[in-house]
Each structure stands twice: as C-alpha cells, then as structure tokens.
Amino acid sequence: MPRAGLDPAAVVAAGAALADEVGLAGLTMGLLAERVGVRTPSLYKHVGGQEDLNRRIAALALSQAADAVGGAVQGYAGRDALAAAARAFRAFVLEHPGRYAATLGLEPSGPDDPLATAGQRLLGAFTAVLRGYEIAESDVDHALRMLRSFCHGFATLQAANGFQWSTDIDESFEWLIAFTDRGLRAI
Amino acid sequence: MPRAGLDPAAVVAAGAALADEVGLAGLTMGLLAERVGVRTPSLYKHVGGQEDLNRRIAALALSQAADAVGGAVQGYAGRDALAAAARAFRAFVLEHPGRYAATLGLEPSGPDDPLATAGQRLLGAFTAVLRGYEIAESDVDHALRMLRSFCHGFATLQAANGFQWSTDIDESFEWLIAFTDRGLRAI
DNA sequence: AGCTTTTAGCTAACATCATTAGCCAACTTG
C-alpha cells in the first residue's frame, strides 16, 4: 500500500474544492476520501472529523477571501476601492459557494483561532475601503457592518438563486455599489 | 393505539418550531417524530421526506415573513414604512432562524408552487415600501434587490454571530435604516 | 546498512439517520 502523501492542508483544500462543486451539504467524508484517493477512515488521521473539517475549510475560505478583497483594493481609494472590494467579494462567493457557506454560524474559539485571525484580515480589507471616505469615528463600525451586510446579503442571495426576475443581476450590483458610494460620501 | 391526529400542516409547523430551536441542521426526522408523539416512519404519511419537509417549512416561513412585514408596514409610508419593514424582517429572522434558513437555496418548481406565491407576497411587502419614495421605474428592481440584500445580509450575519465587536447591533441596524432612507430619497 | 519508532494507510465494526415494506387497528362512509 503506497502512501498517498496527504496532510491536513491537502485534505482541507480538497474538501473546500469539493464543497464548491457539490455544495456544503453534499460534502461527505466518503466523497472526500474518494477524491483524495484514500479510504474514508484514513481522513481521520488528518482532520478530527466533519466539524473540524468544516472549521478548517471556513478558515481557508476567510483567508482566501481576505486575500482576494485585500488584493483588489490595493492602489485604489474612494469609490474605486469600494467597487473593487465589493466585486472581489461577490466573485469569491460565487466562485466558492461551498467554502463560503462553511464560514457561517461558527464562533471563533479564541483570539488565536485561525478562524478569528482570517476574519480579522477580511474585516481589515473592508476597513481600508472606508478610509477613503470621511467618516466620523463613531460611524465606522456601523458603516463596516453595512458593507458586510450588503456584500454578504447580495452574494448569498444570488448564490442561493434568491433573485427571481430577469433584470440583470450584475447591473443591480453595480447600482448597489453606486448607491453605497453616494451614501458614504453624504454621511 | 390511539391516533395522534396529525396532518401535514401540524407536522410542518412542529418541524419549523424545532428547526428554530435546534437549528436547521439539527432537525432530524427522529427528533421531529418524538416531538409530535409518533414513531419516525409515521411522519412519511404526512410529508414526502426530508426534502419535502424542508420545502414546506420554507413556504411556511416565507408566508409568515410576508405577514409580519406586510402587517408592520400598514399605515406607514416613506421612512417609517422602511423602518417598520426592516425591523419586522430582522425580528422574524432572529426569532425564527431555523425556518428562515430553510428558505435559502430552493428553486420554486413553478408559478403556483406555494414557495413561489409566498415569496411573491414577501416581495410585495417590500415593494410597497418603495412606493413611498420617488424612484424611477427602471430603478425599482435594483432598489428592491438592495432592500432584500441589506435585510437578509444583516439579519443572517447577526443570526450567525457574524458581528464580532461590542458596538451595539441594534444601533447599527437603525443606522443602516437611516442610511438607506437617505439614499432612497436622493436617487 | 540495520534497528526502532512513528505514522498513514487499511479492514472491520458500530451508531445514527432517512427511508421503504408490510401489517393492523382506528376512523370514515355507505
């Protein structure tokens, strides 16, 4: 029996990819094992179980989302930064719906939980966007939550097929970006 | 063996309540059967299975959400209507996280699917809010999607414990309502 | 190299859960 050369990172990466393909609910240990060329129980040498796998996929997803949004924002400010961040976030969720779904409903176990640090990085990327606007200190937290709500809400509704009519969805998203930009400038 | 006097509606209502208590993922047929005082296989006399149960819970949730939002809006217009609708929607999601989660990711099978009609009613309630603003015909769909995105995004992020810092969440929500009202008035 | 230790894979077994089959008593309807 030759070894497969797995490690936790490889298992988690394969799990995230599989979740994107078949949906988070369709991600089973058996399917993942088959994907990485191993029998199911062998996965438990690398991850603690389904819940642990989910947390690790979530941490990976948040980290990648932070990279995507942070990278997109670089070199832009104001409306351009807002648009770049929002587009990057939505693109990430639409391309990686399974791993993004894994991030919902988890509580970081502590300040050094990878989940928490990745989340902080993502938050930091959105915070950088707000620096391009003149926002009172007391409004920053509210504005940040608004940004997250908009981006998360729009992206997950679209990913869940929540928009029914035929009006172009990309157009709606650009409209939403413009709406938010005007609002942030007028605070 | 006395009969339990169940019917599909009772099973679905109990399932929705149970989903709110233990989370949608924790809703098992066995748990639901115990809750309604029956053995597991008996549930299949009333619902087709877990997927069918989920769809029916979703339809119930959308219908109840439509009632809540529609009722809250009555008699108000403009900013008051917006605030009433947003608060009612968020309150519904926070009080009924399980059944709301059941609504995500489903495609109505046709125009007379209860899921579709309930969804239309909920959409209608939000559309009514927009009538209190002077919005160009071409912007209505975009504005509606914005409303849904921000209500859905904020409520689900909060329900999923997605807001980390200590800034008061209710305050952020009111801030978001005010932000949206100003924006809609300035279109 | 050869020996030991660790470890990543395996098979076998078990628990939980959704679902189906088939039976029987309780309602309903004439």
Next chain:
DNA sequence: CAAGTTGGCTAATGATGTTAGCTAAAAGCT
C-alpha cells in the same frame, strides 16, 4: 354495522460518520 381508507406501528435496508485495532511505509538513530 359492514367495507374501505388511512394513520399508526415494527422490522429491515442503505447511507454516513466514527472508532478500534492491525500493518506496512516512512523517518530517525546507532
């Protein structure tokens, strides 16, 4: 009150997550 329908039951099956215990491959040491 007889006949049919139906809502409950037990038993059984298949899928899935998980643990136990074995073994061979890799890694480390002399």
